[in-house]
Amino acid sequence: MALTYDQITAVTQRKYLPKMIDNIFDSDPLLKRSKEKGWYQPVDGGTSIFQPLMYAQTTAAGSYAPTATLDTTDNDSFTAAEYAWKFYYANITISGADEHKNMGDAQVLDFVKNKVMAAEMTLKDKIGDGIYSTGGTSTDIGGLRLIVDTGNTVGAIDQATYSWWQASTEDSSTTTLSMSALQTAYNAAAINGKHPTVMTATRANYNRLYALLQPQQRFVDEQSAKAGFQSLMFNGCPFLVSAKCPANHIFLLNEEFLHLYHHPKRDFKMDPFIKSSVQDLMTAKVFWMGNLGSSNNRMHGKLSAVTA
Numbered sequence: 056m057a058l059t060y061d062q063i064t065a066v067t068q069r070k071y072l073p074k075m076i077d078n079i080f081d082s083d084p085l086l087k088r089s090k091e092k093g094w095y096q097p098v099d100g101g102t103s104i105f106q107p108l109m110y111a112q113t114t115a116a117g118s119y120a121p122t123a124t125l126d127t128t129d130n131d132s133f134t135a136a137e138y139a140w141k142f143y144y145a146n147i148t149i150s151g152a153d154e155h156k157n158m159g160d161a162q163v164l165d166f167v168k169n170k171v172m173a174a175e176m177t178l179k180d181k182i183g184d185g186i187y188s189t190g191g192t193s194t195d196i197g198g199l200r201l202i203v204d205t206g207n208t209v210g211a212i213d214q215a216t217y218s219w220w221q222a223s224t225e226d227s228s229t230t231t232l233s234m235s236a237l238q239t240a241y242n243a244a245a246i247n248g249k250h251p252t253v254m255t256a257t258r259a260n261y262n263r264l265y266a267l268l269q270p271q272q273r274f275v276d277e278q279s280a281k282a283g284f285q286s287l288m289f290n291g292c293p294f295l296v297s298a299k300c301p302a303n304h305i306f307l308l309n310e311e312f313l314h315l316y317h318h319p320k321r322d323f324k325m326d327p328f329i330k331s332s333v334q335d336l337m338t339a340k341v342f343w344m345g346n347l348g349s350s351n352n353r354m355h356g357k358l359s360a361v362t363a
Contacts, residue, residue: 136210151335317345
């Protein structure tokens with residue numbers, strides 16, 4: 056007896072989807088690190104994603120004489136960034152013709168596996184693009200080119216109006232990579248004893264840093280290397296190649312303040328296969344819901360014009 060749609064759905068969810076999720080997160084160094092470093096953050100619903108922020112100290116504070124009247128003035132020191140939910144999907148379609156061409160339960164499941172792999176590759180590409188996007192497309196993740204800047208609206212807060220919400224450095228003038236330029240950007244993002252925990256760059260800029268380190272001993276991040284990602288170390292911080300990093304860019308990120316929010320009910324969840332009433336096919340969809348956000352943009356920086 057042929058497999059039913061419910062059986063195909065159950066086997067796909069049980070046997071293939073967990074591996075698909077692993078492969079998606081292994082496809083990009085930042086996606087992989089989001090899970091390993093704990094910034095792949097679940098959010099249970101809500102109309103938007105609200106990230107509490109502290110942006111000012113309490114003004115009623117300081118030293119005082121024993122008989123002095125103490126200031127009890129309250130001042131605003133907290134606000135919240137509001138990130139909109141973003142939605143991604145990948146379709147899995149099996150036509151009746153293909154289903155019958157792949158007769159037998161084992162052949163049908165192999166065919167479904169290939170379809171799941173195609174959905175996986177699509178989601179890899181779309182979410183990877185989103186991580187580095189400008190947020191210019193309203194349905195896309197608000198990516199690093201939006202967040203790590205000084206003049207954008209991020210989480211409904213205008214960076215141009217509120218300087219405390221700007222990236223530490225947004226260097227668009229350095230065109231030739233040098234150790235001093237990289238050190239300047241690193242120092243700008245090193246605040247209150249915290250410093251960048253990862254850098255991502257194009258392969259061209261990775262090769263430029265490699266050449267600068269050529270006369271010296273090179274250090275690699277073993278954890279990234281084991282995951283198949285090429286890396287160097289700069290000030291003890293992994294410097295990684297990302298195929299999705301935009302041309303000429305180097306990002307300096309502190310992952311303590313970076314958040315890839317996701318809804319646990321839409322965390323690469325697959326809806327059941329449904330038989331079409333007007334076509335000879337069945338379809339299922341894999342869904343993801345979330346957004347990329349930051350809770351302290353001062354802890355990030357970028358160089359965006361390195362061409363040599």
